[in-house]
Amino acid sequence: MKTLEFLIQRLAKAAFVVLGVVILNFLLIQLAPGDPAAVLAGEAGAGDEQFIAQLRAQFGLDQPLYVQLLSYLQNVLSGDLGYSYRNQVPVADLIMERLPATLLLTGSAFLFSLVLGIVLGVLAAYKRGSLGDSLIMTGALIFYATPLFWVALMAVLIFSIHLDWLPPFDMESIGAGYTGWARVMDIAHHLVLPTVTLGLFFTAVYTRLTRASMLEVMNLDFVKTARAKGVPKGRIIRRHVLRNAILPVFTFASVQAGQLVGGAVLTETVFAWPGIGRLMFDALMQRDYPVLLGVFLVTAAVVVLVNLVADLLYRFVDPRIETAG
Amino acid sequence: MKPTTPLLKVDNLSIELPAGFDRKYAVENLSYTLEAGEILCVVGESGSGKSMTANAIMGLLPSYLKPSSGRVLLQGRDLLVMSEAELARERGRTVSMIFQEPLSALNPLMTVGEQIAEVMLVHGEGDARSRDERVLELLDYVGLPDPASLRHSYPFRLSGGQRQRVMIAMALALEPAMLIADEPTTALDVTTQAQILELIRRIQRAKGMGVLFITHDFGVVADIADKVVVMEKGLIVEQGTADDVLNRPQHPYTRRLIAAVPHPDESATRAEAAGEPLLEVRNLQKTYRSGGGLFTRPRIVKAVDDVSFTLRRGETLGVVGESGSGKSTLGRCILKLTDVDGGQIRYRGKDLVPLSQAAFRPMRRHLQMVFQDPFASLNPRHTIGRILTDGPVANGVPMDEAQKKARDLLALVGLDPSAYDRYPHEFSGGQRQRVGIARALALDPELLVADESVSALDVSVQAQVLDLMQDLQKKLDIAVIFITHDLRVAAEVCDKIAVMYRGAIVEAGPPAEVFNAPRHAYTQKLIAAIPGRHWNPRAAVA
Amino acid sequence: MSFLRRYAQNVGALIGLAILVVVVLVALAAPVLYPVSPWQGVGEPLLGPFEDPAYPLGTDLLGRDIAAGIAYGARVSLLIGIISTAVAVVIGVALGALAGFYGGRVDDMLMRFTEFFQTIPAFAMAVVLVAIFSPNITSITLAIAVVSWPPVARLVRGEFLSLRSREFVQAAVVVGQTGPRIMATQILPNAISPIIVTASLMVATAILTESSLSFLGLGDRNMMSWGFMIGAARTMLREAWWLSVFPGVAILVTVLAINLIGEGLNDAMNPHLRGRKG
Amino acid sequence: QEKPTPGGTLNMIAQPEPPMLMVGLNTQGPTLYVGGQIYQGLLSYGKDLKVLPSLAKAWEVSEDGLTYTFTIQEGVKWHDGKPFSAEDVVFTADKFLREAHPRWRYIANTYIESITSPSPDTVVFKLKRPFSAFLYAFELSSFPVVPKHVYDGTDYRTNPANQTPIGTGPFKFKEWKRGSYIHLVKNEDYWKPGMPHLDELYFRIVPDAASRAVAFEKGTVDVLRGGDVEGFEVRRLSKLQGVTTTTDGWEMYSPLVFMQWNMRKAPFDNKLVRKAIMHAIDRDFIVRNVWFGLGKPAVSPFASTTRFFSDDVSTYPFDLAKAKELIAQSGVKPQEHTIRLMPIPYGTQWDRMAEYVKQQLEQLGFKVDIRAVDAGGWSQALSEWDFDITFNFTYQYGDPALGVARHYLSTNIIKGTPFANNEGYQNPAVDELFLKAASAVDEAEAKAAYAEVQKMITDDVALGWLFEQRNVTIMRDKVKNLVRTGIGVNESMDDVWIAK
């Protein structure tokens, strides 16, 4: 019962946040110089006033701002994200075509960074002060300080060009016609570099966070109790420290999940990954506002959803939550 | 037949502190013994090294603290030379420990049953079934209700007393020969404390365990100890049987501690204060609502429920009651630190309840407060001078005047004038509490609310601060609302006592009356639970 | 002061400080070291490092001196890093303080507002802002500030929330201090150390963000920045590695140094965490 | 000539990803590249700009230059199986392009009197007055023939068929995974017998320039179109084994790059300043160091590859001293001017060029502020005349009347498009000469007028001509017959084949 109620409340809040994001972005975009119609006209290779006026009317850009906003909101609420100015296809189609790629990339980067980060963080905390700890933490510090795009360039240079181990771009071998398991393996193969590139920074973040959190929990009283009970060190780490220490890492990770999409803009560019990060950037550059707004809407929805799921999981993992509310 | 080797023999133990601490040794040249079937109480003020010895025995010292000399012989074997693995085998099996903070001492993410069973699990005791049975047995043994469902609960669902019982059950799981209890009742209400003490004593008798009991409360010592060790600054200043130490203390430090133990002065009667009422509280209501949503009812706590009383100039009203009874909330309502749901608070006839914060602010100077925690109530980033002048300056007093006043106040509360430019962390707890009092007095208030103002202090310091407060009150003719959970303290300093229970005042009257002839069942229970009631410290040091 | 001593005990933090001092000195001395604008071609195009002792880090395809670019780039990186952080901290502290101190509806409103910003991925938002207001140093700095304040606001809110119920704050209320005054003189000074630590790390992040923006072609074209140098040379990685490797190292080292300093500050300002380092 | 082997897949790159493949509605480079395999023009043009048949197999021009009669190919079918007829051409010329295609609209409204189809295989254009460039207006990007049965009576721009284009070309649209690739397959019913040879075409979307080079290197793609990779990569890739390069195939377009300044504003309203700037810029340096030799310094507004090019013009050799002298003469105080330089956002080489120009202008004493803008900002600023100086380029379209005149005619000073006379150049003599050349029936007459125009414009320094782009097509040796005409890779790849 409580969970259901929680769910309803959170969904309402999530919807509110997403709506807020939509309005915020809509207004933001209005501040931009550069008329979409002019851009399209330019892109079309030529253009005169009549052409641009035609486009404006077609996109409804000749309406007053509040009318545009209202009709946009109305459409969004009825599930219609509008038409891409540039591609002349429904925005929802464009995004849905691209979203799985981004979800795959960010999802695997998320898992990769979280799992690796936690493992390394636990190791470092467990072997605190050892050489291993120093190596892990130095590595984490370096990846924390290295620009993502730079890692991407270097990774392509080394692993694709020099070593020829991994494909440098694309999501799958185009035209190879793989199906079933072969296709999965093919995609997985293509996924390695982008995932690692996108994930390394976050791995560094989670490593540091996990280690700090572990050390903090190790100082807590109940760990002392466990020692006083005669629980061996390994078991203390596994059963007592880890679970308590990981909760804040999860919370942080779920809040940060959205940031991965930001990173995806860069990763998708370098690796020609057909996701919405790229779509967003192109849409922005081409002033294709319905697409831009749509991408933000979908991203916000995904982020809110991830947070919601994380909160739900949290309620299962941490028994204290229910009463705390 | 007495065994030849004592259960525990601490022999010449010293633990060095790292450089930069106030003293060289945390504990120095400690020697004492504990026999099976005995309760040895270690008493002393905060920082005297009580916990340190306990941790040294369990091998739980932080990595950078190492015993520099001595031996700790448990059943004849030196614990200090054992490896971590060997120690782990002993812990929980031959010697167990319970701690002060029952909430933080339990893993929040494991059910209590799991945590108790874990002791047996890691020592390879029994199988899953037998362990489950043992858990039920233990829970039942320590007096917890409905063990079958309780063992699946998480610690946060249990009350403080229940958690402490779980800790005890855990400690007893393998029937160790020895139990170390580090202030196990300090965080609990008196009534709960009495129950836990009773439980420990019962178990100790039944199992013939040796118990090392650490406390700073002589009342508790009087209730349970067979032998007593008194510590001061890392050294043992006196040890002996409970009777010797409590009733015939030799060392001046022990005598001083015992003299400071609060004890109701049952003979003294006080003059009724007369004159205009300063503060009249009528039917005050305050309800906290929290949580609650579409389908659940909110948690409603009637923190203050229809409370009325009158306070006159120069009078001290003691508000006592157990934790959560609404004492602090009452104080906060009077100072308008929180909204009120109903009733009146009339100060000099003017009702404060309807006033807005802004309208009330000019009146604040008449109603001041002394806080509980001498560490938390002073802004660590401000000098004492700034802390003392902030109030007057906020009330429009010119800076130089405020400064002069501040210096006068320092003298008044017995602090050195040099304190003016120093920061709070450079003072001891008692000194800080004096600053807190000075701050409250800086505005020449007519009413002072003191919420647990001495609870965080060691007894000897507590006695000094209480003296100071009483002194000043007489001198300045201030009315005081003195909030405390310690009936002994209240009885010592107050003109009237109000006993609160679940937000309501269930009994009120002069201390002697309340103490000697409690009418309400709750008051009776409260008084019965006062530790060391049958021991008169005044007689010991007379 | 014990703070300095504690800080000095941390070797990493000292190294970080030393590096940062060098970077700052280079940034300050850039016009003296390289009086000619870093945009001016001065040598043969595409000289490798150490091919010509006058240009130890080589030249780019217009014959511009890489070393000069790095020196001037330090100014841009530090400037953007520091100013954007300052702006973000001011916004974050203001909103967080109000939300945390007043709680209730104010808190709800401000936190919802913060959530809007947190729901949009920071980098994506920065890209949009910079593109919309056309890339120049002001828009870049502001865009970075606009996307980086929410964590500060949350942090400050948390601090204020916990500090406002602390007894010394209650004491200030009781002696009659006004809300704004309490926020400024009682609470803020006690919340300052986590803010400083966070701010120091934000400077590092801001430098990274600026370089990523430049990489996408959204940098200020009149300011030589490290990200710009990498972005401009990234396609030439294989022909002229030095064009992107040196600025990349500059970013890495600077950000690393700032991070080390941040950690050092953290350890020194939160003494209860001491004794953690092996 | 070897005998073509049938079958195989050709992998190419579409960069940037085109918005759509409907060539009639969008004439961006990649749209033409991909769309050119689906749609076809009425005519095509050889590398020597000779007119070649495409959907029209023959054409005839009347003596007076007013009647153009085209005979269309037989047996041509649209991709949906419907037959292609002269009606489609009439619809395309009279309705579809007149509405949707600004360049055709201008020609049609200015010159055409009527378009008729007297028989199912002939189309007749009657002109109001002679227009010597008319035969050059039928190539793919100017005149893609569209199916009447699909578009007539619909809103062209929102017609769903735009997503599944139907043309007459050798390849049919199969699938477009946005952000990833466009897939075309062989048109089995193609009207040229035995063609096309290839089975499939893939156009990959690879947004990062460095990745595109890697893609070619690793054999993922077989062809790089001019502009797909950066200049220095061209140099490196063309040296690889088994790789062929050509600069052919751009004769029809011959892009010419220039600085465009706003002549309404100081200091560009001063001819001496413009001349000074021309002298201050080393066009050889730009071509050599920024474009890695892939170009040729320009001397005239006309590309040297086109028919009416003349080198008898005012020239501006690199000479900083002279430039400074001219500035001094002009009376302009350069330090008082902060010039906004707005690079065209087409890639890093354009940015480098901006940096170079900035550096040179600063040597003259001007303050220069590079304003980076995206494509939107650029076309907006240019269309609204809100700029000081920028770069731009023009396609020649085979005839100056089509590709060049639009930048200089005072009648073309219109707001709202970035590809007109945005600099605000006005010279009645130039207007007249362009007009005269365009309606000349006699080629010599046109040539004389154009020579005169080039002299005048270069003396006025209406624009700052920089260089003629030499786009390089890079391909694997096994790709045969790729670049055959003056429209290069936009030409239908019906005769392209891959050696096994």
Ligand SMILES: Nc1ncnc2c1ncn2[C@@H]1O[C@H](COP(=O)(O)OP(=O)(O)OP(=O)(O)O)[C@@H](O)[C@H]1O
């Ligand atoms: N973890 C530690 N690191 C360094 N010094 C410590 C540590 N714990 C305690 N000390 C020091 O050792 C001395 C003895 O401390 P101990 O905790 O044994 O006192 P205590 O008698 O238990 O006091 P309390 O009644 O406050 O619990 C004190 O001076 C204290 O400052």
Ligand SMILES: Nc1ncnc2c1ncn2[C@@H]1O[C@H](COP(=O)(O)OP(=O)(O)OP(=O)(O)O)[C@@H](O)[C@H]1O
């Ligand atoms: N801010 C609050 N929100 C909700 N409930 C509260 C709040 N503060 C106190 N309560 C509840 O009100 C009741 C009375 O609390 P109060 O702090 O007045 O008790 P107390 O007698 O001072 O206890 P203690 O001795 O532990 O200080 C308790 O049940 C407490 O849980």
Ligand SMILES: [Mg+2]
């Ligand atoms: Mg202790």
Ligand SMILES: [Mg+2]
């Ligand atoms: Mg209280």
